[in-house]
Amino acid sequence: MTSAAQDDQNELRDILLATAGKLFEDLSTHEVIQAAETGTWPTDLWNALEETGIPLALVPEDQGGAGLPFADAMAVLRLSGTHAVPVPLAETLLATSVLSDAGLPVPEGPLSIAPVNESDRLTLTKNGTQDGDGWSLSGTATRVPWSRQVGYMAVVAMAGTNKMVACVPTSGLATAPGSNLAAEPRDTVTFDAHSLPAEAVAPASPGSAGDRLYELGALVRSVQLAGALHRVLIVAVEYVNERKQFGRPLGKFQAIQQQLALLACEVAAAGAAVDSAVDAAHTQNARFHIAIAKARAGEAVGYVAETGHQVHGAIGFTQEYKLHHSTKRLWSWRDEFGAETTWQEQIGQSVAAGGADTLWPLLTSS
Amino acid sequence: MQEFQFNPVTFPPEAEETRANVRAFLADELKNGGFKPRANCWVAGDTGFSERCGAAGFIGMTWPKEYGGHERSALERYVVIEEMLAAGAPVGAHWVVDRQSGPQLIAHSTPEICKQILPRVTEGKSYFAIGMSEPDSGSDLASVRTRATKVEGGWRITGTKVWTSYAHMADYIILLARSAPLEDDRHAGLTQFIIDMSKDGVSTSPIKNLHGGGDFNEVVFDAYFQPDGWTVGGEGNGWKMVTGELAYERSGPERFLSTYTLLREFVRTVGDNPDAASARAVGRMVSHLSALRHMSTSIAGMLEEGLSPNLEAAVVKDLGNKLEKEIPEIVRLLAPRETGFDSREDYEQALAISVLEAPSFALRGGTREILRGIIAKGLGLR
Ligand SMILES: Cc1cc2nc3c(=O)[nH]c(=O)nc-3n(C[C@H](O)[C@H](O)[C@H](O)COP(=O)(O)OP(=O)(O)OC[C@H]3O[C@@H](n4cnc5c(N)ncnc54)[C@H](O)[C@@H]3O)c2cc1C
Numbered sequence: 001m002t003s004a005a006q007d008d009q010n011e012l013r014d015i016l017l018a019t020a021g022k023l024f025e026d027l028s029t030h031e032v033i034q035a036a037e038t039g040t041w042p043t044d045l046w047n048a049l050e051e052t053g054i055p056l057a058l059v060p061e062d063q064g065g066a067g068l069p070f071a072d073a074m075a076v077l078r079l080s081g082t083h084a085v086p087v088p089l090a091e092t093l094l095a096t097s098v099l100s101d102a103g104l105p106v107p108e109g110p111l112s113i114a115p116v117n118e119s120d121r122l123t124l125t126k127n128g129t130q131d132g133d134g135w136s137l138s139g140t141a142t143r144v145p146w147s148r149q150v151g152y153m154a155v156v157a158m159a160g161t162n163k164m165v166a167c168v169p170t171s172g173l174a175t176a177p178g179s180n181l182a183a184e185p186r187d188t189v190t191f192d193a194h195s196l197p198a199e200a201v202a203p204a205s206p207g208s209a210g211d212r213l214y215e216l217g218a219l220v221r222s223v224q225l226a227g228a229l230h231r232v233l234i235v236a237v238e239y240v241n242e243r244k245q246f247g248r249p250l251g252k253f254q255a256i257q258q259q260l261a262l263l264a265c266e267v268a269a270a271g272a273a274v275d276s277a278v279d280a281a282h283t284q285n286a287r288f289h290i291a292i293a294k295a296r297a298g299e300a301v302g303y304v305a306e307t308g309h310q311v312h313g314a315i316g317f318t319q320e321y322k323l324h325h326s327t328k329r330l331w332s333w334r335d336e337f338g339a340e341t342t343w344q345e346q347i348g349q350s351v352a353a354g355g356a357d358t359l360w361p362l363l364t365s366s
Numbered sequence: 367m368q369e370f371q372f373n374p375v376t377f378p379p380e381a382e383e384t385r386a387n388v389r390a391f392l393a394d395e396l397k398n399g400g401f402k403p404r405a406n407c408w409v410a411g412d413t414g415f416s417e418r419c420g421a422a423g424f425i426g427m428t429w430p431k432e433y434g435g436h437e438r439s440a441l442e443r444y445v446v447i448e449e450m451l452a453a454g455a456p457v458g459a460h461w462v463v464d465r466q467s468g469p470q471l472i473a474h475s476t477p478e479i480c481k482q483i484l485p486r487v488t489e490g491k492s493y494f495a496i497g498m499s500e501p502d503s504g505s506d507l508a509s510v511r512t513r514a515t516k517v518e519g520g521w522r523i524t525g526t527k528v529w530t531s532y533a534h535m536a537d538y539i540i541l542l543a544r545s546a547p548l549e550d551d552r553h554a555g556l557t558q559f560i561i562d563m564s565k566d567g568v569s570t571s572p573i574k575n576l577h578g579g580g581d582f583n584e585v586v587f588d589a590y591f592q593p594d595g596w597t598v599g600g601e602g603n604g605w606k607m608v609t610g611e612l613a614y615e616r617s618g619p620e621r622f623l624s625t626y627t628l629l630r631e632f633v634r635t636v637g638d639n640p641d642a643a644s645a646r647a648v649g650r651m652v653s654h655l656s657a658l659r660h661m662s663t664s665i666a667g668m669l670e671e672g673l674s675p676n677l678e679a680a681v682v683k684d685l686g687n688k689l690e691k692e693i694p695e696i697v698r699l700l701a702p703r704e705t706g707f708d709s710r711e712d713y714e715q716a717l718a719i720s721v722l723e724a725p726s727f728a729l730r731g732g733t734r735e736i737l738r739g740i741i742a743k744g745l746g747l748r
Binding site for chain 1: 367370372374385448452626629630631633634636637638639640642644645646647648649650652653654655656657658659660661664678681684685735737738739741742744745746747748
């Protein structure tokens with residue numbers, strides 16, 4: 001890209017982030033997030049988001065989407081993590097990429113994806129032998145995000161040895177509600193020979209979003225983690241500068257300063273790992289960098305959430321105070337699409353397979 | 367609250383060519399027995415190795431050609447040093463001058479001084495040391511008591527410096543001294559002098575480190591005569607010079623790669639089918655290294671643009687030191703060995719050196735506590 005084109009691109013991203021930031025600030029309020037915890041869908045927030053076109057950011061323009069650069073969509077998602085935005089933006093971005101990569105039409109409204117656990121196996125069988133014959137979808141998908149509150153989900157299932165993508169309406173599905181620590185819906189959905197028309201199913205070609213669902217899931221959660229980690233830093237710094245004990249702001253005590261400095265370091269390292277993964281998301285080394293991002297950001301959660309709470313004292317332990325919107329999401333998201341150990345083990349195994357002398361070339365390859 | 371900025375950089379194609387060149391150079395060196403890889407290799411100096419680096423064009427990469435430099439980008443230099451460190455090469459002799467003293471001379475001394483000193487430096491034949499710390503001035507550096515008193519045509523310098531790495535082999539020391547009486551502003555009245563170690567009035571004696579080795583020294587100045595004009599940044603600007611060096615001193619890959627060779631030998635030791643605990647440990651350490659490298663290269667990009675990312679540098683050093691200290695503590699539990707300094711096996715030797723030298727990592731170049739204080743200040747807490 002020429003530098004002038006790069007400048008235009010950066011300017012567009014700044015405008016997008018300013019718009020999204022204002023929208024989240026105005027509509028993802030404490031009350032809205034609190035209400036979402038008890039099941040109230042934030043209609044105004046979602047509608048406003050849809051008006052910006054952000055949910056369709058990753059759908060190419062010729063398929064009716066916004067066709068934004070991947071990094072821009074991830075920057076907005078990170079901001080949504082910062083604001084603990086209680087809607088399935090990550091899931092919708094994922095689902096739209098899975099569907100549009102497979103050449104399937106993308107429905108309107110919030111969407112979800114399944115399966116999110118690598119051990120859940122869903123299968124598709126053809127109802128006949130003709131091209132136009134429909135399919136039956138079977139199996140159980142656990143902890144499907146937001147399934148109660150979306151109209152459709154992009155489902156990845158095996159038809160024999162072929163990986164397929166299906167666009168599945170949620171009405172009429174057997175759903176057992178569940179939730180994560182932040183009370184975001186995580187439901188068990190059972191497909192009992194659920195029938196689908198032929199045009200709702202297409203192959204997931206190698207390297208497509210459907211083929212890479214699990215690792216892209218890990219990537220979007222890492223991006224959200226980076227945003228929420230940053231929020232804890234901001235909230236904590238603000239608080240210790242205001243709260244006074246022993247006649248001075250807590251932030252003037254060295255013990256507090258040292259803890260928050262390390263907290264800031266953890267946030268920065270997680271952010272850097274996530275940046276690399278976003279940059280590498282469509283390269284040969286994508287999985288390695290995504291594994292690093294999920295492992296590093298997930299690990300940062302422990303210290304950041306713990307310290308964030310510690311410097312707040314009792315107020316941070318209340319529902320009334322905002323800190324828990326971020327920390328509960330951090331504690332949930334670090335376990336979704338693979339906890340640190342899952343990804344650490346994959347990195348370790350691939351390093352071991354390459355051997356000691358390929359570790360450095362691997363680290364320095366972009 | 368100051369935001370940390372770690373914008374990603376893309377290495378230019380020349381940098382990847384440079385990488386291939388350094389790797390070929392290092393492979394040759396290893397084949398010819400030019401050096402034996404060592405953990406924490408940047409404390410190990412080998413003048414022969416430095417001269418071969420100079421001949422290969424790996425010293426003074428970014429400096430002007432008229433001073434013997436190669437006018438390459440900061441990112442190309444970055445590639446050279448990270449490859450050397452990862453290989454465990456003995457870069458200690460030329461390390462300080464290549465990293466900070468050279469760039470400081472170029473930016474803040476005179477063309478005559480640079481022409482006189484730097485060409486030999488780029489040949490790998492002339493070395494520098496940093497004379498900041500004193501017996502009573504460590505973290506509180508502004509309290510230094512080494513005195514420079516104005517005399518006809520120059521200064522008389524008296525005082526004692528300690529922990530001065532490489533002073534015993536250095537041709538020059540950049541010395542921080544008090545050149546005017548202490549006043550309310552304790553950062554005023556300090557000057558950095560470029561000291562020629564071959565002159566009378568300065569003596570160096572080694573201070574052994576905890577395992578009897580090491581490279582640091584006590585340097586005593588006894589009415590040493592320093593001619594006018596040989597300063598970095600001019601009289602009274604010493605503090606500004608010291609803080610100006612910090613981003614160079616704290617952001618480089620040596621702040622997180624000191625025990626990289628141990629990690630590498632650990633990977634070799636556990637083999638191609640490691641147990642889950644070892645695989646996870648490797649994965650974790652790699653995830654930290656990768657994030658740190660991303661931050662550190664980002665700073666190299668900022669330095670290239672003329673910025674002074676001191677805060678970001680403190681973040682890299684603190685996190686980096688934490689990791690390099692953690693690596694031996696992690697691997698020793700997964701591949702336990704009773705080691706001694708005489709251990710022969712590569713893994714054992716790297717483990718021994720790493721355990722013994724780890725206590726220095728979060729002290730040299732500014733302690734952990736001081737770095738966190740700087741970061742806290744950046745956060746708006748002080
Ligand atoms: C291997 C090695 C090489 C070195 N090479 C050089 C060199 O080449 N040139 C040179 O000039 N110096 C060199 N140093 C010295 C180094 O810069 C100092 O060790 C460092 O600045 C700390 O000073 P100190 O050792 O006097 O410790 P002190 O400053 O006495 O600190 C002791 C402890 O107290 C803590 N502490 C101090 N002040 C505070 C505070 N305000 N708040 C909280 N905690 C505090 C410190 O963090 C540390 O943990 C080297 C040191 C080592 C270990």
